[in-house]
Amino acid sequence: MGLSTGAAEGQSHSVHLVHLRLRDFRNYPRLEVEFLPGFHLLLGGNAQGKTNLLEAIYLIATLRSFRGVGSAQMVRQEAKGYFVGATIVGATTSEVKLYWSASERRLSRNGTPVKRLADYWGTLRAVVFCTEDLALIKGTARIRRRFLDLLLAQTSPGYLETLLRYTQALRSRNALLKQPRMDEDQLAGFSQQLVEAGQELMRERRALAPRIAPKVQVAFHRIAEQRDELHWEYDPQVDGDFHVVLAASRARERALRTTVVGPHRDDIQLLINGRSAAHYSSEGQKRTLALALKMAQAEHLTEVHGAPPLLLIDDVMGELDANRRAGFLPLLDRARGAGGQVFMTCTEENWPRDLTSDLTRWKVQEGQIRRINPDG
Ligand SMILES: Nc1ncnc2c1ncn2[C@@H]1O[C@H](COP(=O)(O)OP(=O)(O)O)[C@@H](O)[C@H]1O
Numbered sequence: 001m002g003l004s005t006g007a008a009e010g011q012s013h014s015v016h017l018v019h020l021r022l023r024d025f026r027n028y029p030r031l032e033v034e035f036l037p038g039f040h041l042l043l044g045g046n047a048q049g050k051t052n053l054l055e056a057i058y059l060i061a062t063l064r065s066f067r068g069v070g071s072a073q074m075v076r077q078e079a080k081g082y083f084v085g086a087t088i089v090g091a092t093t094s095e096v097k098l099y100w101s102a103s104e105r106r107l108s109r110n111g112t113p114v115k116r117l118a119d120y121w122g123t124l125r126a127v128v129f130c131t132e133d134l135a136l137i138k139g140t141a142r143i144r145r146r147f148l149d150l151l152l153a154q155t156s157p158g159y160l161e162t163l164l165r166y167t168q169a170l171r172s173r174n175a176l177l178k179q180p181r182m183d184e185d186q187l188a189g190f191s192q193q194l195v196e197a198g199q200e201l202m203r204e205r206r207a208l209a210p211r212i213a214p215k216v217q218v219a220f221h222r223i224a225e226q227r228d229e230l231h232w233e234y235d236p237q238v239d240g241d242f243h244v245v246l247a248a249s250r251a252r253e254r255a256l257r258t259t260v261v262g263p264h265r266d267d268i269q270l271l272i273n274g275r276s277a278a279h280y281s282s283e284g285q286k287r288t289l290a291l292a293l294k295m296a297q298a299e300h301l302t303e304v305h306g307a308p309p310l311l312l313i314d315d316v317m318g319e320l321d322a323n324r325r326a327g328f329l330p331l332l333d334r335a336r337g338a339g340g341q342v343f344m345t346c347t348e349e350n351w352p353r354d355l356t357s358d359l360t361r362w363k364v365q366e367g368q369i370r371r372i373n374p375d376g
């Protein structure tokens, strides 16, 4: 099994969000808007709802917030639940409806409730660029694992399902390890499931490295001033046979009452000139590297699926100096050239006027959005 989805590879059906409907989502009581393919610039002052809009689009794509918060926080204050509806046009048309409240969750596509996440996955693929990306470099291994998992879920059929199986086995196993008297047969059963799914995860993560690493390096050089050498290394916690390593951890896991080895402890090492980017690089290098990781994600999705993902760019352009901007812009142009869709937020003060002329401008204000005509 390769890393690509057989069905989509080679075909180039760019996918667009053509219609978005929000109800009680963040500061949007109600919103209904149509988008064409191409480049959308969302302008507005602070705290008007620009990021919230990108968050809603990302939610349709991944069913989670890129701000790392749960659904309760996305429900508009004083409301009971949020609704996000979208029409997505690619090779086929998908009508997605997502409702969430504390007591009820509903997700449907084309009128049919979604039963398995893996069936829904791939309806819309998005890459977000945001200030939180810096945590990919500075943050914990969990954040890098999430990046790895998202990328693999977006490109490898079956990965998400394996990940869910692994997580389930891990949860059951940890619950068992916490019991005062545990059933050894049950433990052996969960261990078997854990090892099978875990080995598959590690195999996929290892196979991704040679495909993604060169893209990160290229992206990094496009935006970095110096020709630093960049290295991406998959750093599995388990070295060797998972089955053997798990068995050898027996005493430790019983003392700690939790599974102490496995791909849920994996990491990615990011090295600049042979030294840990987290510990030895400058703030500027960290930002550049974080941006390069996301650019590589977008390039990889384009390569695998033959069409660019939706690009959601939040407050990033304003922070880039002219050099890095010049390295970043071609990505947007390529996405647009391939018929993709780009959503970018800026405050009115810092939007780069050298961007491009061929864009749709929107004004975001107090949970409303309206199109601004080109000359006003
Ligand atoms: N759950 C919520 N209910 C109502 N308003 C919210 C909620 N979450 C955030 N907001 C409001 O949304 C606004 C921030 O929106 P945001 O999209 O982050 O702004 P920006 O335009 O600066 O990106 C703030 O006014 C904040 O109070």
Ligand SMILES: [Mg+2]
Residues within 6 Å of the ligand: 050, 051, 052, 314, 315
């Ligand atoms: Mg914002």
